[in-house]
Amino acid sequence: VTEDEIVQNIRVTLSPSTALRTGSEGRHRILLGIGDDAAVWQPSRSHRSVISTDMLVEGVHFTRELMTLEDVGWRAMAANLSDLAAMGARPVLATVALGVPSTAPEEIAQIYRGIAACAQRFNIAVAGGDLSRSDAIAISVTVVGEVRPSNVKTRAGGKLGDVLAVTGELGASRAGLEIANQPGLVEGAGCVAALRAFRRPEPRIAEGRFLAASANVTAMMDISDGLSTDARRLCTASDCGAEIADIPVADSAREVAHVRGEDPARFAMAAGEDFELLVAIRPRAFRYLAGRFEKRFKRKLLRVGALSKGRGVAWRGTALDSLGWDHFK
Amino acid sequence: VTEDEIVQNIRVTLSPSTALRTGSEGRHRILLGIGDDAAVWQPSRSHRSVISTDMLVEGVHFTRELMTLEDVGWRAMAANLSDLAAMGARPVLATVALGVPSTAPEEIAQIYRGIAACAQRFNIAVAGGDLSRSDAIAISVTVVGEVRPSNVKTRAGGKLGDVLAVTGELGASRAGLEIANQPGLVEGAGCVAALRAFRRPEPRIAEGRFLAASANVTAMMDISDGLSTDARRLCTASDCGAEIADIPVADSAREVAHVRGEDPARFAMAAGEDFELLVAIRPRAFRYLAGRFEKRFKRKLLRVGALSKGRGVAWRGTALDSLGWDHFK
Numbered sequence: 001v002t003e004d005e006i007v008q009n010i011r012v013t014l015s016p017s018t019a020l021r022t023g024s025e026g027r028h029r030i031l032l033g034i035g036d037d038a039a040v041w042q043p044s045r046s047h048r049s050v051i052s053t054d055m056l057v058e059g060v061h062f063t064r065e066l067m068t069l070e071d072v073g074w075r076a077m078a079a080n081l082s083d084l085a086a087m088g089a090r091p092v093l094a095t096v097a098l099g100v101p102s103t104a105p106e107e108i109a110q111i112y113r114g115i116a117a118c119a120q121r122f123n124i125a126v127a128g129g130d131l132s133r134s135d136a137i138a139i140s141v142t143v144v145g146e147v148r149p150s151n152v153k154t155r156a157g158g159k160l161g162d163v164l165a166v167t168g169e170l171g172a173s174r175a176g177l178e179i180a181n182q183p184g185l186v187e188g189a190g191c192v193a194a195l196r197a198f199r200r201p202e203p204r205i206a207e208g209r210f211l212a213a214s215a216n217v218t219a220m221m222d223i224s225d226g227l228s229t230d231a232r233r234l235c236t237a238s239d240c241g242a243e244i245a246d247i248p249v250a251d252s253a254r255e256v257a258h259v260r261g262e263d264p265a266r267f268a269m270a271a272g273e274d275f276e277l278l279v280a281i282r283p284r285a286f287r288y289l290a291g292r293f294e295k296r297f298k299r300k301l302l303r304v305g306a307l308s309k310g311r312g313v314a315w316r317g318t319a320l321d322s323l324g325w326d327h328f329k
Numbered sequence: 330v331t332e333d334e335i336v337q338n339i340r341v342t343l344s345p346s347t348a349l350r351t352g353s354e355g356r357h358r359i360l361l362g363i364g365d366d367a368a369v370w371q372p373s374r375s376h377r378s379v380i381s382t383d384m385l386v387e388g389v390h391f392t393r394e395l396m397t398l399e400d401v402g403w404r405a406m407a408a409n410l411s412d413l414a415a416m417g418a419r420p421v422l423a424t425v426a427l428g429v430p431s432t433a434p435e436e437i438a439q440i441y442r443g444i445a446a447c448a449q450r451f452n453i454a455v456a457g458g459d460l461s462r463s464d465a466i467a468i469s470v471t472v473v474g475e476v477r478p479s480n481v482k483t484r485a486g487g488k489l490g491d492v493l494a495v496t497g498e499l500g501a502s503r504a505g506l507e508i509a510n511q512p513g514l515v516e517g518a519g520c521v522a523a524l525r526a527f528r529r530p531e532p533r534i535a536e537g538r539f540l541a542a543s544a545n546v547t548a549m550m551d552i553s554d555g556l557s558t559d560a561r562r563l564c565t566a567s568d569c570g571a572e573i574a575d576i577p578v579a580d581s582a583r584e585v586a587h588v589r590g591e592d593p594a595r596f597a598m599a600a601g602e603d604f605e606l607l608v609a610i611r612p613r614a615f616r617y618l619a620g621r622f623e624k625r626f627k628r629k630l631l632r633v634g635a636l637s638k639g640r641g642v643a644w645r646g647t648a649l650d651s652l653g654w655d656h657f658k
Contacts, residue, residue, distance in 0.1 A: 038379045040476070043378045049371070051424055053471060055467070057461050095381070097469040128382060135464070138386070140469035142426075142469075
């Protein structure tokens with residue numbers, strides 16, 4: 001099998017997701033896709049463009065024992081889309097750089113099936129990529145999105161007194177990791193939900209766009225390294241502190257924490273890769289916005305605390321050290 | 330050293346290249362750079378956007394014995410810029426996903442110094458990235474550029490009778506690889522030039538933009554896998570064949586081929602990563618365009634052959650098998 005033949009197979013796997021955007025009805029026209037030196041598209045004239053990149057490495061972010069290669073492909077795309085969600089952007093196109101062991105065309109196909117499934121679900125065209133040998137699988141996805149100039153939300157806009165809220169309960173992905181590591185750890189519906197959260201996380205694209213459209217949302221980011229770490233980042237960027245009062249813990253996370261003898265709130269706070277959004281909202285607007293959010297998405301916008309004077313994040317009155325995930329610690 | 334501290338160091342290393350674009354004079358304003366969930370920029374209203382990605386893996390594309398980590402960073406950026414050159418695009422911004430062994434903050438700094446040097450030289454802002462652990466170093470760069478709609482050149486526009494030309498002599502990078510592998514293999518000025526071509530290749534950005542502006546250039550791509558492989562790709566896309574008559578061989582490649590007892594033309598034809606451009610030009614326009622090219626760039630636009638009927642690439646009357654580099658063969 002030559003590289004050109006493998007690329008041809010990838011084009012076929014991706015064709016439904018690419019077709020989404022190449023049709024003349026598409027608002028974003030991909031003018032040239034996979035197979036040339038670069039992909040070409042027509043950006044929106046009224047929007048700003050947004051770009052983000054994430055790398056997943058076998059043995060660091062995933063192992064083959066704990067998820068299928070299709071799951072790996074999905075996760076790689078979902079992690080990147082979550083960054084677009086955090087900017088309130090709509091997805092436009094993605095590129096994929098993939099390193100795999102030389103003997104593995106079937107592995108490439110499996111990874112791309114997961115990438116294509118996630119791309120199709122969230123309406124993003126995979127427009128280009130690169131393929132390389134590599135001892136461990138490495139996937140680097142880059143996503144481009146678009147957002148109205150007035151809707152761009154950074155981490156830096158949070159103001160004293162703002163409500164801090166999250167778009168969903170935390171800890172399910174970490175619970176799923178632990179259940180995948182140790183089958184039978186907990187049973188029941190929570191177990192299935194946790195494994196799904198771990199293997200097929202859903203970026204909050206629609207939720208991000210909804211929240212970005214409100215002038216009362218002052219800062220937004222996705223929780224990829226755990227609420228404790230990411231809340232600290234938002235506070236640093238916004239030049240304030242935060243008091244965390246309530247941690248919405250997913251049922252499965254509560255169960256796993258219970259079995260492990262850990263505090264459920266701590267377990268959930270240190271849990272990365274739930275890909276929920278963390279938002280700062282002007283206090284007078286929170287109730288109204290949360291009501292509209294629940295009506296629209298059939299899920300609650302959950303208050304976790306408020307931005308405060310000073311620096312750092314406090315929880316139950318104690319300064320919180322970083323409990324999250326740091327690749328270099 | 331925490332991840333956030335490493336990211337802060339990277340921002341400092343990159344600041345000259347980022348500053349190029351964040352000033353209010355810049356035509357492309359990077360509105361939000363490294364440190365948030367995504368970077369934000371304002372695309373040109375009159376241009377199309379172009380994106381390409383490439384991954385370099387330690388042990389596959391480079392080894393630390395043969396070049397410094399600064400060279401590795403330069404090459405990763407240069408390989409991507411070469412794809413923009415092939416589209417006739419001007420560079421706008423890049424993202425970098427980097428996997429490195431956990432214990433190596435100095436390695437990260439070295440790689441980023443090479444990335445920053447190349448970014449500054451070719452006027453592209455590094456606007457975002459990701460950092461991960463990884464046993465072998467893996468660098469995935471994604472570049473975004475812009476091109477006038479009328480100037481987009483793909484591989485597919487070549488027409489029967491078009492002159493095939495390249496922007497420079499071939500084989501120097503491969504010669505440099507062999508000299509780095511075996512110091513003393515050849516001596517003299519050619520040796521220095523070859524090592525430079527191997528370690529600090531120069532993407533043909535200005536040449537690509539110049540050629541793309543001509544309506545008589547019908548197809549363009551960069552030679553990253555060797556003339557034999559890449560000419561076949563251009564022919565396949567343009568639905569024609571090619572007769573290669575002359576191979577412009579770099580002096581250093583000639584010397585190394587001589588020492589190795591190989592045919593210099595074959596050596597140069599199979600040599601990847603020179604990052605010269607391969608262009609198809611309407612035959613009546615070639616002489617005039619080559620004259621303007623030489624006047625502008627003080628280097629020749631070198632005729633290598635012509636597009637012909639049929640399929641595949643012939644050289645000295647013989648069908649040419651792929652002699653190039655295929656990661657999966």
